[in-house]
Amino acid sequence: MKVYGLTGSIGMGKSAVAAMFRREGVALFDADAEVHRLQGPGGRLLPAIEARFPGTTGPRGVDRAKLGAAVFGHPQERKALEAIVHPAVRDSREIFLRRHRSRAFVILDIPLLFETHGQKRLDGVIVVSAPAWKQRKRVLVRPGMTVAKFRQIVHLQTPDAEKRRRADHIIFTGTTFAATRAQVRRLVACLGAKTGR
Incomplete structure (x- = not known):
């Protein structure tokens, strides 16, 4: 299996691209979605987040605004949170890989892939890119x-050009x-052909 x-x-x-891969039948592990699940209700x-960052969790899980305020712009606090979150996500990823080991290939959706040097353990990297003006426009409409x-x-983040x-x-x-969906379909066919399946 290629990863x-x-x-x-x-x-x-x-x-959006990750959703397109899924619609093409590709097994895809979404690290962000897993973080939301691990930090959601129950x-x-x-417990570990509340112990380290008191007042940032409740019945609905992590209060993202409060936790964000506690770590954003504070490198040491961000590292403390990553030390809680990253090992748990890594465990979930290993379970995903075992579950799909009979597949020709799988995709791991990892937002901070280069920042965490995660590319070293992969068979290849797919980067999603858009013009800087479009990126800015998309992000600034977010609540x-x-x-x-x-x-x-x-x-x-690692600059887009470097990625x-x-x-x-x-x-x-x-x-x-x-056009984006056509690119995804071509890549799925290409990756499948590389594995001989």
């Missing part, structure tokens, strides 16, 4: 987003939905 990573900076359309990370917050997030340079495959989302 590919899917990544892209904020606002590049990675979630999630197994709630609670500001220009300052957007700039800070982008600053923490594209290091990619094995690139999906451009600065075009129409249909």
Whole structure:
């Protein structure tokens, strides 16, 4: 089984591309969705997060605004949160890989793939990219987003140009939905052909 990573900076359309891969029948592990599940109502990370960041959890799980305020702009606090979250996501990913080991290939959707050096353990990397003006436009319409917050997030991420340079495959989302879907279908056929299935 081949394992590919899917990544892209904020606002590049990675979630839409991930959904397209799923519709093509590809087994895809969504790290962000897993984090939401682990931090949601009854999630197994709630006790550890509450112990480290008091007042940031409740019956509905993590209060993302409160937790965000506690870690955003505070590198040490962010690292403390990552030390709680990353091992749990890694465990879930291993379960996913065992469950789908008979597949020709699977995709791991990992937003901070290059930032965490996760590409070293993969057979290839797929980067989702769009023009900077479109990225900015998409992100700034999100609830609670500001220009300052957007700039800070982008600053923490590996630049899009660098991601594209290091990619094995690139999906451009600065075009129409249909054109993006056509790129995804071509790539699924290509990756399937590489494994001989």
